[in-house]
Amino acid sequence: MKRPVAICMILLGVSILLLFFLNLLLGSVAIPAGSVWKILWGADVDNDIWQNIVLKSRFPQALTALVAGAGLSVAGLQMQTVFRNPLAGPSVLGVSSGASLGVAFVVLLSGRLGGVALSRLGYMGEIAMTLSAIVGALAVMLLIVWVAQKVRGNVTLLIIGVMIGYVATAIIGVLKFFSAEEDVRAYVVWGLGSFARVSGGQVMTFAIIMAVLLPLSMLLVKTLNLLLLGDGYARNLGLNVRRSRIWVIICAGVLVAIVTAYCGPISFLGLAVPHLCRGIFRTSDHRVLMPASLLAGASLALLCNLIARLPGFEGALPVNSVTALIGAPVVAVVLFKHRKEDTGE
Amino acid sequence: MRKLFYIATILSVLIVAVSCKGRGQHGGFIPIEGKDGIIKTEYAQGFKVTYTDEGCLVDIQDPLREESQSFHYMLVPAGEKPSNVPEGYDVLNVPVERIVCMTSLQLSNFICMDELDHVVGITSTRHLFNPEMKERLADGRTKRIGIEGNFDNEVIIGLNPDLILISPFKRGGYEALKGVDIPLVPHLGYQETTPLGQAEWIKFVGLLTGEEEKANEIFAGIEQRYNDLKEKAAATEGRPVVLSGELHGGNWYVGGGRSFLAQIFRDAGGEYFLPEDKSSGGLNLDFETVYSQTANAKYWRIVNSYNGDFSYDVLKAEDARYADLGAFKGKGVIYCNMSRKPFYENMPVQPDVVLSDLIHIFHPELLPDDYQPVFYELLK
Numbered sequence: 001m002k003r004p005v006a007i008c009m010i011l012l013g014v015s016i017l018l019l020f021f022l023n024l025l026l027g028s029v030a031i032p033a034g035s036v037w038k039i040l041w042g043a044d045v046d047n048d049i050w051q052n053i054v055l056k057s058r059f060p061q062a063l064t065a066l067v068a069g070a071g072l073s074v075a076g077l078q079m080q081t082v083f084r085n086p087l088a089g090p091s092v093l094g095v096s097s098g099a100s101l102g103v104a105f106v107v108l109l110s111g112r113l114g115g116v117a118l119s120r121l122g123y124m125g126e127i128a129m130t131l132s133a134i135v136g137a138l139a140v141m142l143l144i145v146w147v148a149q150k151v152r153g154n155v156t157l158l159i160i161g162v163m164i165g166y167v168a169t170a171i172i173g174v175l176k177f178f179s180a181e182e183d184v185r186a187y188v189v190w191g192l193g194s195f196a197r198v199s200g201g202q203v204m205t206f207a208i209i210m211a212v213l214l215p216l217s218m219l220l221v222k223t224l225n226l227l228l229l230g231d232g233y234a235r236n237l238g239l240n241v242r243r244s245r246i247w248v249i250i251c252a253g254v255l256v257a258i259v260t261a262y263c264g265p266i267s268f269l270g271l272a273v274p275h276l277c278r279g280i281f282r283t284s285d286h287r288v289l290m291p292a293s294l295l296a297g298a299s300l301a302l303l304c305n306l307i308a309r310l311p312g313f314e315g316a317l318p319v320n321s322v323t324a325l326i327g328a329p330v331v332a333v334v335l336f337k338h339r340k341e342d343t344g345e
Numbered sequence: 346m347r348k349l350f351y352i353a354t355i356l357s358v359l360i361v362a363v364s365c366k367g368r369g370q371h372g373g374f375i376p377i378e379g380k381d382g383i384i385k386t387e388y389a390q391g392f393k394v395t396y397t398d399e400g401c402l403v404d405i406q407d408p409l410r411e412e413s414q415s416f417h418y419m420l421v422p423a424g425e426k427p428s429n430v431p432e433g434y435d436v437l438n439v440p441v442e443r444i445v446c447m448t449s450l451q452l453s454n455f456i457c458m459d460e461l462d463h464v465v466g467i468t469s470t471r472h473l474f475n476p477e478m479k480e481r482l483a484d485g486r487t488k489r490i491g492i493e494g495n496f497d498n499e500v501i502i503g504l505n506p507d508l509i510l511i512s513p514f515k516r517g518g519y520e521a522l523k524g525v526d527i528p529l530v531p532h533l534g535y536q537e538t539t540p541l542g543q544a545e546w547i548k549f550v551g552l553l554t555g556e557e558e559k560a561n562e563i564f565a566g567i568e569q570r571y572n573d574l575k576e577k578a579a580a581t582e583g584r585p586v587v588l589s590g591e592l593h594g595g596n597w598y599v600g601g602g603r604s605f606l607a608q609i610f611r612d613a614g615g616e617y618f619l620p621e622d623k624s625s626g627g628l629n630l631d632f633e634t635v636y637s638q639t640a641n642a643k644y645w646r647i648v649n650s651y652n653g654d655f656s657y658d659v660l661k662a663e664d665a666r667y668a669d670l671g672a673f674k675g676k677g678v679i680y681c682n683m684s685r686k687p688f689y690e691n692m693p694v695q696p697d698v699v700l701s702d703l704i705h706i707f708h709p710e711l712l713p714d715d716y717q718p719v720f721y722e723l724l725k
Binding site for chain 2: 058
């Protein structure tokens with residue numbers, strides 16, 4: 001039995017709107033819903049503090065969560081399809097390790113190289129970190145693409161990707177070993193991942209980049225559907241398998257690189273959301289799965305962000321813990337139900 | 346009758362002999378009236394000293410966490426075997442000659458006491474300012490033992506220290522050291538909630554190095570200067586509200602309303618931004634919580650090791666939301682750059698200097714016009 005796709009999509013869209021508004025509404029500081037609504041529409045509420053909190057703190061954070069969730073889920077779906085491996089996720093090719101390595105170089109070596117440190121290129125802190133993460137992630141991705149041109153088998157490529165990830169992690173370990181404690185802590189904080197880190201002008205840059213990349217990634221829907229059939233069939237149908245594989249990897253890699261650069265390594269969402277969507281929509285057609293992953297990823301990330309900041313917790317919980325804590329049961333339940341009906345059929 | 350007299354005589358001779366011997370052996374530890382060599386704590390909550398006939402008992406406990414493990418030491422003069430060691434106490438011979446320091450705070454105690462000769466090993470710190478310590482590192486009299494959590498055990502054993510000062514609640518890595526049979530003694534100065542309490546830990550170092558008198562004298566000076574300044578500041582009107590710290594990864598880690606920082610702001614005639622908060626440790630708050638409470642705070646204290654010239658532009662570039670804070674708009678950022686000033690190396694033993702820096706900012710009329718700040722300055 002197939003579910004009506006349109007209705008599910010609309011429901012997902014509505015849930016995004018609802019969760020987005022809840023993200024603006026709820027936080028450590030209580031602001032009445034009416035005021036939030038007014039602030040959102042640019043009306044004057046006579047309270048600068050509320051206005052700044054909603055517009056400059058909650059709004060960027062919610063937007064970051066939405067965009068990052070969408071990006072990671074789409075990238076996860078692409079990786080799972082291209083490697084025909086349900087356990088593949090956006091981090092599987094070492095792209096996020098590459099981003100971590102870039103950040104580690106900036107944060108951990110900032111004292112050591114003195115004047116030449118990367119951190120002096122821009123303002124110390126977040127912007128330098130973002131740039132270095134993008135550089136690190138893209139460097140690893142290019143390496144993978146180069147390997148993908150030479151290597152035929154998917155599994156080989158996958159293993160090489162995992163190995164690159166290990167090497168990056170090992171280098172980070174060495175850097176950490178030789179670094180001052182405060183630098184290590186700064187790095188660890190980055191590694192926890194957070195939607196709250198991006199602020200002000202940065203969030204607009206982030207959102208615009210993703211607004212361009214996400215529609216572009218939809219162009220690969222047909223390719224992905226063909227890849228699903230297996231290399232032999234795909235080739236018979238006129239697909240250049242190797243080139244398509246590279247395009248998909250580039251697309252997913254860039255998405256992950258950008259998200260990781262702005263939010264730190266966010267685990268779980270990218271791996272889980274595609275499964276969630278397959279469970280909900282009962283299809284493996286990427287024409288449905290791609291937009292569905294995008295929407296479901298966005299709303300799950302918003303939900304996690306909401307829970308991480310619920311009043312009562314001291315400060316915001318690390319988002320990575322929340323994504324897995326909330327997401328894992330949701331996905332498990334959906335898959336479990338799906339399975340039961342499958343066997344009943 | 347005669348027999349009784351005999352016994353009485355022998356007994357009295359014995360008693361005199363024993364008491365004389367006791368006095369001769371443990372003379373340094375028996376409290377002598379009017380002498381400065383006795384350590385008594387007044388402000389520090391983390392350690393307590395009791396004197397016995399044979400030595401002195403030191404009880405160490407984290408003042409912030411009463412349920413945590415406590416540490417007990419009996420300090421006895423080198424070469425002596427105390428006959429009566431209370432249960433649970435480890436014997437340490439003093440004065441201790443060779444010590445390894447794990448933190449800048451511990452090092453600050455030795456710097457202030459001018460006892461760097463005792464320091465044979467320190468952890469690797471990025472910023473080290475003390476010229477004598479640099480010299481000692483250069484000619485190898487002191488060695489770096491690696492970073493906390495990753496010590497080079499061979500170097501430590503090679504140093505043959507009598508004692509290692511640790512901060513047991515930090516990153517650790519001490520398990521491997523436990524097998525080496527060198528006493529690991531906690532120095533909990535950083536857990537004290539008052540500036541004078543933290544500074545008073547130099548008395549602990551005084552006990553270890555056998556320089557009680559010097560420690561008492563130095564601390565008395567710090568105490569006098571601190572309390573004089575505090576009294577002056579207490580008489581002023583208008584207590585500006587102060588906020589502290591920066592956002593890291595979306596969280597604002599701040600000291601509680603009863604923390605060390607809150608105390609020194611209050612003593613300087615200011616008010617910490619969490620007056621209702623009762624915690625003495627730290628809290629994680631998110632931006633909106635901090636912002637909603639400090640939008641109108643006049644001052645904002647920042648200590649970091651920014652590589653370059655820190656400014657309001659840098660702050661704004663790090664997070665655009667900072668620009669909405671009152672202290673940002675009113676240029677009330679109180680700043681100390683750890684890469685340029687020996688903050689952790691000197692601050693713990695100079696609370697009076699820190700206090701006068703703050704008073705100079707909060708209530709400049711209390712200090713001379715030509716006052717030169719040492720640690721904290723208003724960011725221009």
